[in-house]
Amino acid sequence: xxxxxxxxxxxxxxxxxxxxxxxxxxxxxxxxxxxxxxxxxxxxxxxxxxxxxxxxxxxxxxxxxxxxxxxxxxxxxxxxxxxxxxxxxxxxxxxxxxxxxxxxxxxxxxxxxxxxxxxxxxxxxxxxxxxxxxxxxxxxxxxxxxxxxxxxxxxxxxxxxxxxxxxxxxxxxxxxxxxxxxxxxxxxxxxxxxxxxxxxxxxxxxxxxxxxxxxxxxxxxxxxxxxxxxxxxxxxxxxxxxxxxxxxxxxxxxxxxxxxxxxxxxxxxxxxxxxxxxxxxxxxxxxxxxxxxxxxxxxxxxxxxxxxxxxxxxxxxxxxxxxxxxxxxxxxxxxxxxxxxxxxxxxxxxxxxxxxxxxxxxxxxxxxxxxxxxxxxxxxxxxxxxxxxxxxxxxxxxxxxxxxxxxxxxxxxxxxxxxxxxxxxxxxxxxxxxxxxxxxxxxxxxxxxxxxxxxxxxxxxxxxxxxxxxxxxxxxxxxxxxxxxxxxxxxxxxxxxxxxxxxxxxxxxxxxxxxxxxxxxxxxxxxxxxxxxxxxxxxxxxxxxxxxxxxxxxxxxxxxxxxxxxxx
Amino acid sequence: xxxxxxxxxxxxxxxxxxxxxxxxxxxxxxxxxxxxxxxxxxxxxxxxxxxxxxxxxxxxxxxxxxxxxxxxxxxxxxxxxxxxxxxxxxxxxxxxxxxxxxxxxxxxxxxxxxxxxxxxxxxxxxxxxxxxxxxxxxxxxxxxxxxxxxxxxxxxxxxxxxxxxxxxxxxxxxxxxxxxxxxxxxxxxxxxxxxx
Numbered sequence: 032x033x034x035x036x037x038x039x040x041x042x043x044x045x046x047x048x049x050x051x052x053x054x055x056x057x058x059x060x061x062x063x064x065x066x067x068x069x070x071x072x073x074x075x076x077x078x079x080x081x082x083x084x085x086x087x088x089x090x091x092x093x094x095x096x097x098x099x100x101x102x103x104x105x106x107x108x109x110x111x112x113x114x115x116x117x118x119x120x121x122x123x124x125x126x127x128x129x130x131x132x133x134x135x136x137x138x139x140x141x142x143x144x145x146x147x148x149x150x151x152x153x154x155x156x157x158x159x160x161x162x163x164x165x166x167x168x169x170x171x172x173x174x175x176x177x178x179x180x181x182x183x184x185x186x187x188x189x190x191x192x193x194x195x196x197x198x199x200x201x202x203x204x205x206x207x208x209x210x211x212x213x214x215x216x217x218x219x220x221x222x223x224x225x226x227x228x229x230x231x232x233x234x235x236x237x238x239x240x241x242x243x244x245x246x247x248x249x250x251x252x253x254x255x256x257x258x259x260x261x262x263x264x265x266x267x268x269x270x271x272x273x274x275x276x277x278x279x280x281x282x283x284x285x286x287x288x289x290x291x292x293x294x295x296x297x298x299x300x301x302x303x304x305x306x307x308x309x310x311x312x313x314x315x316x317x318x319x320x321x322x323x324x325x326x327x328x329x330x331x332x333x334x335x336x337x338x339x340x341x342x343x344x345x346x347x348x349x350x351x352x353x354x355x356x357x358x359x360x361x362x363x364x365x366x367x368x369x370x371x372x373x374x375x376x377x378x379x380x381x382x383x384x385x386x387x388x389x390x391x392x393x394x395x396x397x398x399x400x401x402x403x404x405x406x407x408x409x410x411x412x413x414x415x416x417x418x419x420x421x422x423x424x425x426x427x428x429x430x431x432x433x434x435x436x437x438x439x440x441x442x443x444x445x446x447x448x449x450x451x452x453x454x455x456x457x458x459x460x461x462x463x464x465x466x467x468x469x470x471x472x473x474x475x476x477x478x479x480x481x482x483x484x485x486x487x488x489x490x491x492x493x494x495x496x497x498x499x500x501x502x503x504x505x506x507x508x509x510x511x512x513x514x515x516x517x518x519x520x521x522x523x524x525x526x527x528x529x530x531x532x533x534x535x536x537x538x539x540x541x542x543x544x545x546x547x548x549x550x551x552x553x554x555x556x557x558x559x560x561x562x563x564x565x566x567x568x569x570x571x572x573x574x575x576x577x578x579x580x581x582x583x584x585x586x587x588x589x590x591x592x593x594x595x596x597x598x599x
Numbered sequence: 600x601x602x603x604x605x606x607x608x609x610x611x612x613x614x615x616x617x618x619x620x621x622x623x624x625x626x627x628x629x630x631x632x633x634x635x636x637x638x639x640x641x642x643x644x645x646x647x648x649x650x651x652x653x654x655x656x657x658x659x660x661x662x663x664x665x666x667x668x669x670x671x672x673x674x675x676x677x678x679x680x681x682x683x684x685x686x687x688x689x690x691x692x693x694x695x696x697x698x699x700x701x702x703x704x705x706x707x708x709x710x711x712x713x714x715x716x717x718x719x720x721x722x723x724x725x726x727x728x729x730x731x732x733x734x735x736x737x738x739x740x741x742x743x744x745x746x747x748x749x750x751x752x753x754x755x756x757x758x759x760x761x762x763x764x765x766x767x768x769x770x771x772x773x774x775x776x777x778x779x780x781x782x783x784x785x786x787x788x789x790x791x792x793x794x795x
Contacts, residue, residue, distance in 0.1 A: 035775040042776065080613055084606035103603035107611050157692055170619030174611075203606040210614055215622070222626055229654055231640045232630040237691055238640060240649040242657045243664070243787060250655055250690040252640050257626045261618075274693035277730030279654040280640065285777035341723070342700045348713050352723035356705065357695045359729050360668070360736040363771075363778030367730075384730045385695035388705075486699035508697030589701055598703045 036365035055304020094540025100202035125160035149269030156251035176265030179412030181205035189539035190310035221260035229283035268380030299408035314558035357385025378410030380503025395586035481508025484599030489585035663752035671696035672732035736780035
């Protein structure tokens with residue numbers, strides 16, 4: 032560990048945390064239907080779309096209406112994406128004549144991009160045509176991100192004074208305005224910067240060169256830059272290439288890496304600020320942001336410490352320095368570590384280093400950040416509604432301690448809300464532990480493992496964690512394109528997204544219908560350091576208690592046996 | 600549910616057309632006009648022929664060239680397409696080794712590579728594979744370790760080669776962000792241009 036390593040972590044985390052303040056206010060303007068910089072151009076587009084949709088801009092929904100809108104939207108997109116992936120061979124812009132995906136792989140991939148997971152059981156450059164990458168995947172990066180942010184808007188509105196049961200907003204208006212005012216403009220600016228830094232953007236799928244030693248090298252290309260921009264901005268994470276953002280064409284240098292790392296943190300950090308503005312409780316929103324930044328910073332330092340220490344089994348052979356297996360020289364250990372923490376702390380799942388080759392404790396941090404429920408800071412939108420669930424738990428715990436009815440932002444938290452919050456949170460251990468345990472009892476699951484010993488258990492645990500948390504990164508040695516994992520992980524992704532989202536929107540509906548009570552003497556303040564500490568404790572203890580036994584059999588056991596000189 | 604069908608369909612059509620076709624195609628067009636070399640992959644042209652991309656590593660094996668890091672990329676076996684054969688720096692199939700820190704395969708590979716280098720202290724990047732298998736860079740320490748071999752093969756003074764490495768070393772951004780590095784292709788091209 033070096034001072035410059037810590038400085039690199041600070042630069043990566045603090046820049047987006049500071050930008051979150053103005054951006055959060057901007058996002059709140061989008062939610063509140065106010066004019067933005069681009070309204071002169073976009074307002075007529077919006078009006079045209081709303082007319083074509085047959086909706087009135089003022090028509091607000093209740094929670095059931097909001098859920099069914101998101102469901103219908105998702106089902107329709109699943110059908111479109113599945114058809115594009117299956118029919119790729121017959122569709123245009125397929126210069127390398129790639130065949131369509133198999134039914135089970137197309138099912139897995141369509142669910143994966145629909146749920147903002149971007150788990151990839153295929154290698155992009157050897158599987159997908161430019162057409163599938165653009166019309167299939169890039170567009171879904173926008174829409175799944177917009178759907179997540181829209182749901183967070185609905186939850187934020189539930190805490191407004193006098194919101195009313197039908198005061199959650201209109202899903203179509205939200206999705207449209209988020210895409211037009213937020214995601215598209217920022218993506219275009221990012222794309223231009225990335226191209227200037229060397230990220231290719233072309234319709235040709237490859238080019239062939241002859242090296243100085245006379246060997247032919249085929250270099251995969253494609254419309255990379257635009258997809259790269261939205262994949263980070265929308266915390267999607269699905270790489271154009273198999274190696275994701277470790278690939279020099281996705282991430283050519285240090286500056287591109289900083290920009291990509293900042294953008295994947297940007298909206299997740301801005302959402303609690305937007306929440307505070309929408310709910311008219313700015314300080315409470317900032318308390319959520321502080322919790323996210325502090326916890327993520329802590330875990331980034333832990334991950335960096337593990338990687339910088341290096342591999343003692345290689346040191347014994349005469350190798351010096353930190354763990355460089357699976358890492359790129361241009362990024363080095365510190366930037367690779369903070370990216371690994373940021374991509375698992377948000378539900379992005381883009382990687383600039385091979386997570387399978389992280390040190391045991393480095394991999395443990397990545398796993399744990401996902402298992403916390405993707406709330407530090409989580410995905411765009413989903414991180415915010417996730418941490419609100421934990422905030423409800425935190426005030427519930429505080430209420431138990433002092434024997435008063437808990438309230439959050441002036442809304443009384445009753446038995447119904449706490450039950451629904453528990454229901455949402457329990458999806459994680461159910462899918463992660465259940466799925467990994469089942470897979471490891473089958474011959475097919477064991478056959479997928481690439482590494483032996485405790486690391487094999489970590490590989491399978493990571494896959495189910497990543498799918499359920501809608502992250503999408505992988506211990507990529509695992510062979511994921513098998514019937515068990517294609518179908519099993521797809522179901523985990525669906526449950527992780529929707530079995531979490533529906534109870535959360537139900538909580539929003541129930542809170543929206545309640546009157547707002549003014550703070551009294553017994554009200555637990557939710558905008559100060561005490562609440563930040565309590566919330567962090569609730570997040571860590573809920574995460575830790577559920578997953579510690581599994582983690583001790585995987586990464587912890589591997590760490591101890593590594594120190595004892597064992598290999599597998 | 601039914602009332603959602605029309606807005607869902609319209610939104611899907613409009614935004615798929617916009618974000619999946621119109622915008623990406625406009626960006627491809629704009630990139631081809633404004634920055635064609637970068638949009639096409641930053642290729643290096645030598646004597647009229649593309650010899651590689653500055654961003655993509657390539658495999659050098661001759662004693663007179665600097666060697667890149669080991670690479671874990673593979674290609675399908677031409678004899679049996681269900682199998683793969685190791686093919687370092689296969690730039691149409693990026694891949695990491697995905698070997699665990701406690702993997703015997705990793706330790707055996709590194710032991711072999713360290714032995715082949717005949718060095719007592721080896722920079723980590725010289726015997727580890729990168730995340731993409733296409734890392735275009737090596738560390739300055741790794742380049743310096745190779746200076747004697749390259750100088751001998753090219754009948755150059757070692758000091759000349761060391762000076763060349765120094766002039767091709769990119770320092771971390773602002774002095775502390777990222778790793779110090781030497782682009783292997785740029786360094787080897789510079790070797791070819793050196794007067795004997």
